[in-house]
Amino acid sequence: MRQQTINRSTAETNITADFNLDGSGKSSIATGIGFFDHMLTLMAKHGLFDLTLTCDGDLEVDQHHTVEDTGIVLGQAFKEALGDKAGITRYATVTTPMDEALSTISVDISGRPYLVYHVDGLNDKAGTFDTELVEEFFRGFINHAGVTLHINLAYGSNTHHMLEAIFKGFGRALDQSALIKNRFDGIPSTKGML
Numbered sequence: 001m002r003q004q005t006i007n008r009s010t011a012e013t014n015i016t017a018d019f020n021l022d023g024s025g026k027s028s029i030a031t032g033i034g035f036f037d038h039m040l041t042l043m044a045k046h047g048l049f050d051l052t053l054t055c056d057g058d059l060e061v062d063q064h065h066t067v068e069d070t071g072i073v074l075g076q077a078f079k080e081a082l083g084d085k086a087g088i089t090r091y092a093t094v095t096t097p098m099d100e101a102l103s104t105i106s107v108d109i110s111g112r113p114y115l116v117y118h119v120d121g122l123n124d125k126a127g128t129f130d131t132e133l134v135e136e137f138f139r140g141f142i143n144h145a146g147v148t149l150h151i152n153l154a155y156g157s158n159t160h161h162m163l164e165a166i167f168k169g170f171g172r173a174l175d176q177s178a179l180i181k182n183r184f185d186g187i188p189s190t191k192g193m194l
Contacts, residue, residue: 002178003050004080006073012065013057019077021178023050031055031066035129035160039167040070047171067133071140078145082178085109090188092176096169101156103165105173108148111194115142116150119166123159131159134166146194147177 003020027044029037029051044051053073057066082088093106115138122131142149151170156162187194 002081002083004077006077006080008069008073008076010065010069012061013055013069015053015055015057015069015073017073017077018050018052019074019081020050021078021081023048025049027051027053029053031070032057032059033063033066033129035127036063036067036070039163042164043167043171045171046168047175049171049175063130063133064136067130068136068140071137072144075141075144075147078141078147078174078178082109084187085194086186087180087182087184088188089177089179089181089184090194092173094169094173094176096165096172098156098161098165098168100158101161101165102154103162103169104150104152104154105166105169106148106150106152107173107177109146109177109194110148111146112148113142113144113146114148115139116152119151119153119162121153121156122162126159126163131163134163138170 001022006017008015025045025048027041029040031037055066055070090109095104117135153162
């Protein structure tokens with residue numbers, strides 16, 4: 001099984017993540033930010049990852065370090081769990097509806113971190129969660145996973161639904177891009193490496 005445990009401790013956060021890429025969608029997540037926990041639970045469920053994650057962050061300052069550093073740790077875990085990337089599908093594009101909201105997430109496990117984030121119309125808060133931090137989460141993830149990620153929210157009017165469509169789609173796209181294809185022999189790149 002492709003799995004990894006990451007421990008990351010800084011002056012701002014202390015995070016432990018147990019990540020199983022070939023899981024069944026079971027999760028136990030405690031970051032101290034309820035809405036963010038909900039989004040990560042959705043990501044794991046629909047991506048079929050098993051994820052146990054705890055974060056003790058400096059929430060007395062704000063939510064920024066907790067959210068960004070969680071992205072960093074999950075990016076590291078994803079990259080390490082992939083191993084040498086032999087036989088992976090590499091690419092995936094997933095469109096996900098959530099009631100009135102619709103997201104499209106595209107992933108390339110390229111070894112090159114790049115984020116395109118086209119998400120407009122969110123309220124500043126979802127519960128007590130600062131929605132501007134969603135982009136920071138994904139930036140932390142891609143920089144440490146080495147993936148290209150395009151997030152496009154086509155439309156939506158309810159911030160909770162809009163973010164739910166994004167996180168569910170993100171989990172699904174990661175799962176599909178990381179699947180092993182039996183027809184692939186080696187690394188899916190003409191360069192011979194990712």
